[in-house]
Amino acid sequence: MEKDEIHRRSTSSPSSSLQPRWFASAKMVAIALVPLAVLAAMIAFIFGPGQQFLGTGTPLPEISIERIEFQEGGRIIAYIRNTGPIDVTVAQADVNDRILPAAIEPSKELPRLVEAKVIIPFPWNEGDPYEIGVTSSDGTRFSKGVNAAAPAATPDIEQAAFFGLIGTYVGIIPVLAGLLWLPFIKRLSLQKYRFFLSLTAGLLVFLGIDALVEGSEIAAESVAGVFNGQILIVLVAILSFLVLMYASTKLGERSKGRTAAATTTAEQEEEEKVDKLSAYDDDSIHASQAKKTLDQQQQQQQQQQQHRHLVVVKPVAMALMISIGIGLHNFGEGLAIGASVVLGEIALSTFLIVGFMIHNTTEGLAIVSPLAKTKVRRMIGKIIIMGLIAGIPTIIGTWIGGFVYSPVAAIIFLSIGAGAIFQVVFLIYQGMAKEETERGGKIMSDASIIAGFAAGMLIMYVTGLMI
Amino acid sequence: MITLKVIVVVAVAAAVLSTAFAVASQSFVDFLATAQDAELRKNTIGGHTAGYGLHETSGDVLDPASSSSNTASDEVAIDPDTYLRSFNYGRVSNLTNGSTVREFTLVADDRQTMEISPGVFYNVWTFNGTIPGPTLRATEGDLIRINFINNGTKPHSIHTHGIHKAGMDGVFETINPHGRFVYEFYAEAFGVFPYHCHVTPLEEHISRGLYGVYIVDPKTPRPEADEMVMIMNGFDTDFDTENNFYSVNTIPYYYMHHPIEIEEGKLVRVYLVNMLEFDQINNFHLHGNLYQLYRSGTSMAPDEYTDMVTMSQGERAILEFNYKYPGQYMFHAHKTEFAEKGWMGLFVVKDPTQTGGSDGSDSSSTRLLETKTISGDVGT
Structure with missing residues (x-):
């Protein structure tokens, strides 16, 4: 208090020193408002007497x-x-x-x-x-x-059920089917596993670009110039990326602190156990080459604790993030399907549905890839939930797209999805890069990583041809 | 830890999702709101032709085919009712040799914005403040004197079809803003002619509305008839060199909701001129009847007995017909695109023996109402 008083005296004029504290803060506010007052006066001038000097050109209706x-x-x-x-x-x-x-x-x-x-x-x-x-x-x-007039979807049970069915076929079933790649992923050697993790990144990058392009098309076709649709896409995608990046970094820091504390205590959270980086899974005893060298559970657990800090985000969290990102993407896909049915732009042929199914099955692979070295036994439920997080938005998307389509909302969802996807890709490579640095290598010189990434994008492109 | 992480991530996602959903659902809320409002106030729209459903609305009705603005207002480019049977014979005086002089005054302007279709305002260029300009009428051999004043901001002129000296052709003597000129020529060759501005860009000067009809009667007059002028025109209001509106006498659909009353059995004579810009052809089809067609009106003997005449820009004819039966009869361009953009109208044929003409018009308008009611069952 005393110090503050002195400080104020030294900075402000002698007269103001006699005035109460609130006056100083009011003055502060007033100073901050000066530019705004000038601006307001300027605007008033332009709308008032200034109109005749500045009124050039003919504003055209749109x-x-x-x-x-x-x-x-x-x-x-x-x-x-x-x-x-x-x-x-x-x-x-x-x-x-x-x-x-x-x-x-x-x-x-x-x-x-x-x-x-x-x-x-x-x-x-x-x-x-x-x-x-x-x-x-x-x-x-x-x-x-x-292009082709089609009766409007009325929001009744029958229509909702129809969209629900389409959503289930193109969203939920393929993603869940893709999850069944988990046992396969678990049995891979480290090198092959890295190939598949990178392949996942490739798949995701494709989806992210797809979402941006799709959003851009909607913006160009249906969103009026006044909304700056294309800028909105980029902004929302960047924002979504940053927010998720911040959230995952914060979580990473906090979990590191908590882990250090947890090692001293015997009791650990159930999730944590499940979550351990290189925990042995009884079901897949020959899961990874690295694990085979270890004999004892104890020894292994110690190693886990040492390596824990190398991982940016834990596998389950990573898988969850991927599933949320894919969920947002599938929501956008659902919007597109629902809107297309209503707008008569596509006839939902069997071929198209099959195309979406094949395309979306790869999304299941993307979700389970980070879980390869994780104990799975008590996670089946979680994995299924993640599959549903990725798949169910398709149904919701078809409902909204079919019944209350809004192009602006569509591009917002698509760009949030794109941002989320790129953030996950970033995390995947960040994790791999740390591991690689630990071993004294560089990820860009790892052929399996590059090949996996290329293969991932190629798979998406080829399956995308069917849509 | 993972629980916390999941919660935060899901919370962020949920916040973002819910925001986006709010944007998406806004239109749905609006939709529900309008659906409820619709119950409160009723306006009804139906088709001008049966087959379209009737619809009740809480909002405004956009229907140029069954309603129009107050055409008597100065805002509207023409009052088609007045124009239809108005003939301007000029200020008459005699020369020493006995021949008649008819003096007209035409003022060109290009500064007004007027209504050319219900609710549509367009920068029109006019003679005497209307589109079309006044109908000038004389008898073969009369001396025509047109005092032309250019009150606009661009050069204009008057080019009259017919026989006259080169200097009176309105092509090489363009009159600048605030300028004046006196056109003088003899009404040689009877017939029906257009007059229009001939300053380049010609397309613009014509399509904006600088035209009118000039009739020269033969020395031996044509038989007495119910005479009317119809000028087929259109407007390209969005400047894509395609007309947005078509009509006779400027206002689209005007004679649909203001049918032209004629008498059963009485000779009707229509002076028809095509001034339509941009389109190659235009035509006139009459329902329930045929007409005697005098191409260019330059002969006393008809060229054809028909219900269809097709014309290019500047072509014209005299149409003579009388109706055998009372009721409502359409006339329209048999280029359906033009018809469906406003070029259609109705004759109401009244039986003169019925007092007040109740039989002809009223029964037929009742019939039209019935049709509309029937079509109402299709919609709503």
Whole structure:
């Protein structure tokens, strides 16, 4: 208190030293507000008397048609939004450039960024292409095409069940099937294991790029320029990467501290036991070459403790992160499937479903790869849950995509997924690099790592051709 | 430890997910809100033709085919009802040799923004503030004098089809803003002609609306008839060299909701001119009847007895017909694209023996209402 007082006296003017403390902080706030006040005055000037000097050019109206729905009983619904710099009034609506009577709700007056629903009674034919247009009061026509009209999905049980079925086929079953690679992964030698871990990274990088490209396409097609869709994708992806990076680093630090403490006490958490890096699994006695040299459980446990700090994130956590990243990606995939069904952009052929299944099976492999050297016995449940975390979002995605599609939400999900995926890839290589440095090598000179990465991307590309 | 980690990761993911979900579900909430509002207020839209479902809405109706703005207002490019049967014979005086002088005044302007279709405002270029400009009418041999004033911001002129001296052609003598010019020529050759601005870019000067109809009657007048002028035109409001709107007498669909009343058995004479820009052809199809077609109106003998005439820009004709039966009859471009962008209208044929004409118009409009009600069952 005393020290503070002296400090204040030395920095502030003599008069202010007599004033109470709150005055100083108020002054502080006032100083901070000065630039804002100048800015406010400037804005007031520009909107007021300054308008005549600065009002150059003609602001053009812009209306985005975000979504088109074809309803049974002969009705087309277009969801439009004013994405331009000025308020607009909608004057007319058309189908295939033929003016038609229509209703617009809530109003034909659209302030900036406001949405409206245009209802056009029209006897449309399933499978035919249509172009829906609206004309603003200055005579500019804005339109959006639909490749093949398909009846809108109504959020009823039947439709939800149908989407649920598709989601199960393309999301849950393949991922769970992919998890069955775990015993195979466990029996691999270290070198081969590293190949597969790197292959996982390759798979993930493909998925991440896929999510970004997909998001970019949606942004270009359906998101109005005013939302800066492409920038949003990059920002959200970076943010998602950083947040997850921060979370995993913090967790890593904390778990290191806790492990040190835990070694002195006999009682350890169940999860921890399960989680040990190179714990022996009774079921897979010949799991890894490294483990074979060890005879005793005790000795082995000591080694575990020594090596623990080399691992950035523990295998289960890593697997969980992968499954969350894949889950977000699959959510985006589900959105795309649901929206495509509704928009009539793809016919969900059997071939396409099979393509998604093959493609997504590799995601199961990605989840189990980090678990190769982990005791599995009491983890079966967890692994299944991770499979579901990765798979179930597909179903939720199809529901949202089918019933309440929002292109902005779609690109946000896709970019969160991309960020999460890249973060996991980063962790995988960080872990491998540490191990490698420990042994005096470099990961970039390890052929199996490079080959695995290449193989991973190639597998995804080839299976992606079926979609 | 892993539990904690899982919780944090899941929490972060959940926070992010829920944010994104909130964005996604916003539209769903809006959707529910509008669905409820719809119950409160009702506006009904139906088709101008049966087959479209009827729909009740809480919002606004966009239907140029069954409603229009107040065409008497200065905001609207023309009042098609007034224009239809308006003929401007000019200020008449006589020369010493006895021939008639008809003096007209045409003022060009290019600064106004007017309504050319319900709710659509467009920078129009006009003669005397309307599209089309006034219909000029004279008799063969009259001396025509047009006082032209350019009140706009660009050079303009008047090019009249017909026989006249080179200096009166409106091509080489463009009149600059605030300029004046007097066009003088004899009304040689009877017929129906367009007049329009001939300054380049011609396409723009015409499509923006600088045109009108000029009729020269033969010295022996045509038989007495219910006469009307129809100029087939259109507007390219988004500048893609394709018309967004088509019509006769400017306002799309106008004569659909304001049918033209004619008498059963009475001769109707339509002076029809095609001034449509951008499209190669245009045409006029009449329902429930055939007409005598006098191409360019330059002969007293009809060229054809038909219900279809196809014209290119600048072509025109006189159509003569009378209706045998009362009721509502359509007329429209038999280029359905044009029809469905506004070029359609209705004649209401009234039986003059019925007082108040109740039989013709009323029964038929009741019939139209019935049709709309029937179509209502399709939708809603």
